[in-house]
Amino acid sequence: MAKQVTCDCGFMLRTPSDDELVKHVQLHAKDTHSMDLTPEQALARAVSVEATIQA
Structure with missing residues (x-):
């Protein structure tokens, strides 16, 4: 599972x-x-997302 920060x-x-x-x-x-x-603060801003692969 990937993580995303926006x-x-x-x-x-x-x-x-x-x-x-x-x-x-x-x-x-x-x-x-x-x-x-x-x-820890950087990781706290992340959410788990489905990993996507672009071809």
Whole structure:
């Protein structure tokens, strides 16, 4: 099962990897919103979604 984070600013990330999600959400929060998120805070913003594969 993949996880997805959607930000009010339009940023969206979907990945099956918790580590990748944390990394990119933390970078987005820091670079775009000047926010420092812990890994736990980044994961708390995620919802589980069906993984989709685009051909």
